[in-house]
Amino acid sequence: MIKQIEMLVKIQEKDQALDQLKGQILAGPERIKESQEEIERVEQDLESDKNRIQECRKVQREYESAVEDCAERIRKSKARLLTIKNNKEYQAVLKEIEGTEGANAEKEDEILACMEELESLKQAFQDKQNSLLAVKARFEQEAKAIQAEVRQAQDAFSEQEKQRGNMAKTIDAKILARYELLKTGGGGLAVALVENATCSGCHMSIPPQMYNELQRRDSLRFCPNCERIIYWKNRDVAEEKHVSE
Ligand SMILES: [Zn+2]
Incomplete structure (x- = not known):
């Protein structure tokens, strides 16, 4: 019986090691997934930055084309000036040209503001893109390391599971079921x-009675409180054994 109990203790140690390995195997993909989600968040962020840049470019183009329209109008008005004989009409066209030129100057300011904003957006985008590249490179390495760890844990698990199977064969079926x-x-x-x-x-x-019986180590005993299989170890013998191992 003492052999059976010792073997049960070993099986229990093996089971605890197997549980730990299983935890490692399951945690690996979870860790990879978390990093992937982090990367996806940054990518989405970059995508929205890209949209803002496009929006800004569009606004700039609109101003540019408005400026061109105005320039065209000014050219036409100036050409008209050459044909006008009436002074009043001449002054009116001149005033119109001034007005258009004033509006155009405002639009050109807007274009400058757009260009400045675009510049800072592009810079921020570039910075984020660079850091994303760094994060991705780090992730590749981490993922490889995690996958290697998981493979190692899987190998260890199969090996130890096999050992556990052989150990279990030496235990009485009823005791093992218990x-x-x-x-x-x-x-x-x-x-x-x-x-x-x-x-x-x-x-x-x-x-006390049960404790005495337990020390004889001749039969399987159970804790009267939690019903677990209980065993007693002769400390001196255990230590001697440990040293000789
Ligand atoms: Zn107990």
Whole structure:
């Protein structure tokens, strides 16, 4: 029976290692996904910056074409001036030209403002694009490292699962079934060490009679409180064994 209990403890250690590996395997893709989402957010941000730049360019073009229209009107008006004989009419056309020129100067200011805004938008866009490239390069490396970690964890998992299978074969089927049931119900801990007459699973005291029996290590015993399989370890022997290993 002592061999069976020792093996159960080893199986439990193996199961805990397997759970940890499983956690690593599952966390890998999650970590990659988070970084990908971060990149997507920056890309969306860049896309909206690009739209703003296009919008700004469009406004600039509109002003430019309005300026050209005005220049054309001014040219025509100036040509008309040469044919006008009437002084009053001449003054009127001259005034009109001045007015158009004034409006045009305002539009040219707007064009300058547009160009300035465009310049700063383009600079900001370029900066973001550069940092995105850096983030992407870092992500590629991280993703590779994570994938390598996951593959390693998967290999370790298969290897240890195989070992666990062989270990389980040495355990009586009924005891193993009991272990599995306790593991599910006991938050992963099915076999609990009893030290100083206290169950390490639930931290409750074991009755003295049972504690004495437990130390004989001749049969499977259960904690009267949490029902976990309990065992007792002869510290001196355990330490000797540890040293010789
Ligand atoms: Zn207990």
